[in-house]
Amino acid sequence: MKLAIIYDSKTDNTRQAAAWIAEGMNKVKNVEAKIFHISDIDYTFVNQTKGIVIGSPVYATQMTADMRTWLLNAAMRLNVAGKLGGAFATAQYTHGGAELVIQTILTNEIAFGMLAYSGGASKGLPVIHLGPVGVNGNVEPHNKMENYRDNFVIYGKRFAEKAVELFKD
């Protein structure tokens, strides 16, 4: 089963998070997960996927303008209805708005007919209510992306397990 992670990233944090999600997904038997920057997407592969996770840096509490543009153009033309959809974000402040970005991405996915995945509290610790967040060390000295590595990997594995359970291929 093919799964894709599609992200925007200017300074690598969100790309790193995408790679960790793919690492978790690829732990699941028969899953092939790949990551794509919005400017360099293999649409043949993405069309064959059963699930797509979309991630963005937080810009002024919202997704990036480039991600929003991609969602309104390329993503709207993809045949994503019925696929499993997830979302993640990276930020430089613990309270910088990352979950708003995740919620907005999930809402876009639902609007395209995707099935929204969170995992929520159903899997126990770590509880990831909407989607994983990474806070980098740009400003907060106690933070760094590596602190959130395990959450991204676990989320990826959970997402892939749910996709295999739902779509059985």
Ligand SMILES: Cc1cc2nc3c(=O)[nH]c(=O)nc-3n(C[C@H](O)[C@H](O)[C@H](O)COP(=O)(O)O)c2cc1C
């Ligand atoms: C224009 C701009 C606006 C930003 N606004 C926020 C914000 O509202 N909240 C926050 O926590 N971080 C904010 N950041 C920080 C980025 O979200 C953060 O560094 C992110 O990890 C960058 O992702 P990237 O390395 O994948 O590009 C902003 C960064 C830029 C460049």
